[in-house]
Amino acid sequence: MSINLGGTSKVLELAESMELIKAVVYVSTSFSNCERPFIEEKVYPVKTDPVAAIAMYQKCDKDFVEASTPVLLGDKPNTYVLTKHLAEELVNQRKMAVPVCIVRPSIVTSAYKHPIPGYVDNFNAMSGLLAGQNFGQI
Numbered sequence: 001m002s003i004n005l006g007g008t009s010k011v012l013e014l015a016e017s018m019e020l021i022k023a024v025v026y027v028s029t030s031f032s033n034c035e036r037p038f039i040e041e042k043v044y045p046v047k048t049d050p051v052a053a054i055a056m057y058q059k060c061d062k063d064f065v066e067a068s069t070p071v072l073l074g075d076k077p078n079t080y081v082l083t084k085h086l087a088e089e090l091v092n093q094r095k096m097a098v099p100v101c102i103v104r105p106s107i108v109t110s111a112y113k114h115p116i117p118g119y120v121d122n123f124n125a126m127s128g129l130l131a132g133q134n135f136g137q138i
Contacts, residue, residue: 004083
């Protein structure tokens with residue numbers, strides 16, 4: 001909630017204050033609607049208002065958040081997918097204040113140049129596959 005939803009909200013607030021901004025490109029995930037059998041290029045409705053979700057998360061204690069997580073998840077498999085979907089809705093709600101674009105890559109991999117070519121700090125997704133292949137594990 002703090003990063004995927006709260007961070008997106010802060011970026012949108014900043015973008016809305018910029019007079020010369022051209023657009024905000026929000027990087028979501030192709031899995032934000034993974035419970036659907038077919039996904040179109042649109043923002044699907046969410047059961048929870050993203051602004052209310054941020055407020056609830058900030059005001060409630062850890063035990064309440066943990067207890068309410070299964071209800072909030074609904075048919076979503078995990079909190080990552082839920083918060084990315086909520087953030088998409090937040091971006092959609094603010095599209096009149098600043099031009100926005102939502103992209104949904106399925107895999108994010110290592111860097112081209114910065115901080116060094118091929119830099120990655122984990123072995124998730126393609127990085128793990130490539131590391132395993134390079135060490136003869138796959």
